Amino acid sequence: MSPAHTEGGLRQTRPGSASADNPSELAPLSSTLADNPPESTELGFYVHVPFCAKRCGYCSFNTAPLEDGTMARYLEALHREIDLLGGIAWSSRVRLSTIFxxxxxxxxxxxxELGAVLARIRARFDVAADAEVTVECNPESVTRDKLAGYRAAGVNRLSLGVQSLDDSILPRLGRLHDARGARVAFEAARAAGCDNxxxxxxxxxPGLDPDGWTRAVEAVLDWEPDHLSAYGLTLDAGSLWGAAGVEGLPTEDTQIDQYWRLARAAAARGLEHYEISNYARPGRRSRHNQIYWRAAEYLAAGPGACGFVGRLRYANVKATPRYCETLAGGELPIASSEHLSKGQRLAERLILGLRTADGIPAALLExxxxxxxxxRDLVERWRARALLVDVDDRVRLSEAGFLLSDALFVELL
Ligand code: SF4
Known part of the structure; x- marks a missing residue:
């Protein structure tokens, strides 16, 4: 779900989520969560639900087919994992500020089922009274009643995966909804009381021309969402399209044009471009994703989920059956972990922070x-071109800088 082109910092970054190839990039397990208390008393909590009714062509996330009994086995394992995480000595000293x-x-x-998972988390952790609780939803799998049930369980934010409003493109992507279904799902969420x-x-x-993109953006903005995420397509190795290729991709210039059309349309409707690929009404930024972009700490549960606590980055086993077996044996399903060095942490803070409109402290860049x-010379040239902008004691990328950010990020590593 990120652009095929190297120049955009427009890739989808969801560090807690389980990409198909993330865990294998990490070093072998060398430490445990219990030995690595968090530095903060506030954590996020990412829960990965791997099942999909169908695999989309562009998708490189860690997914699993939904077969008879698999959801029940997964939920049993997830409850055990929450118990084990909550049983770590330092868990009683932290508060969860977001659950995603x-x-x-x-x-x-x-x-x-969702309510039972949330209840288990609340039983094992101190969850902040104002915690942001988000659920990603696909239009074809929600109804007003289901979403009202989510809300009653404590969900206060929904993220609806619309992707396109073109009924000739949606089936090519492998999506199971059409444009009308997306609109119906949005209205169902509002009717269920979702105000975030x-x-x-x-x-x-493929097949998306600039005018078609403008029509989709304007149509979605007419719905008046509180938040909009828009990622450029990339063909990642773990996706069906990455392996087999796909016809009809727009040119790089067309992708850039589409980025600018979105940025202008969102600004005209009063949405703040607060991260390279994310826009929000005032007060409606994603609190959970901001934990990632601030290189702050979060626990993760579910197959292939990745967490970051103390200086430890860890990844769970990806395969859902093995995830379930490991937990049935009473073990946390951590497949790999690494301790980040001081230099790695600095680079992460710079790169993740520069993805946002808040930018980073100038002293950190220094x-x-x-x-x-x-x-230093490169950074000064970026400043001279207004790609990097100084605001008080912080440094941030401009919207043009967002587009070119990968080139700077490579140098900062
Ligand atoms: S993009 Fe498609 S396959 Fe991937 S996680 Fe979303 S619904 Fe599932």
Whole structure:
């Protein structure tokens, strides 16, 4: 779900979520969560629900087919994992400020199933009274009643995976809804009382011309969502399209044009472009995703989910059957972990922070530049071109800088 082109920092980043190839990039397990208490007393909590009714062509997330009995086995394992995480000595000293159900397709969960998971988390952790609780939903798997049940269980934010409003493109993507179904799902969410509602769109799609993109953006903005995420397509290795290729991709210039059309349309409707691929009404930024972009700490549960606590980044086993077996044996299903060095943490703070409109403290960038004359020269050239902008004691990328950010991020690593 990110652009095929190298120049955009427009890739989808959802660090807690389970990409098909994330865990294998990590070093072998060398430490455990119990030995690595968090530095903060506030954590996010990502829950990966792997099941999808059908695999989309562009998708590289860790998904699993929904077969007889698989959801029940997964939920049993997830409850055990929550118990084990909650049993870690330091867990009683932290508060969860956000909970995010991502996937996969979390909206395949019945309201009672989702409510039971949330109740288990609340039984094992101190969850802030104002915690943001988000569920990713696909239009074909929600009804007003189900979403009202989610809300009654404590869900206060929904993220609706619309991706496109073109009925000739949606089936090519492998999506199971049409444009009308997306609209119906949005209205069902509002009718169920959701006042913090996000819509996901994708650009750079095969067969998507600039005017078609503008029509989709304007149509979604007419719905008045509280938040909009829009990612450019990339063909990641773990996707069906990445393996087999796909016809009809727009040119790089067309993708860039689509980025600017969105940025202008969102600004005209009063949405803040607060992260490279994310827009929000005032007060409606995603609190959970901001934990990622601030390189802050979060627990993760579910097959292939990745967490970051203390200096430890860890990843669960990806395969859902093995995930369930490991937990049935009473073990946390951590497949790999690594301790981030001071330099790695600095680079992460810079790169993730520069994805946002808030940017980073200028002093942090100065620490990275140190005596590196070549990098300092590059940064000064970015400043001269207004790609990097100084605001008080912070540095941020401009919207044009967002587009070119990968080039800078490579240098900052
Ligand atoms: S519904 Fe989402 S997670 Fe599932 S295959 Fe499609 S893009 Fe991937």
């Amino acid at each position: 159900f991502g996937g996969g397709t979390p909206s395949l969960l019945a309201a009672e 509602l996000s819509v996901d769109l994708m650009y750079g799609l 620490t990275r530049l140190g005596g590196d004359a070549r990098l």
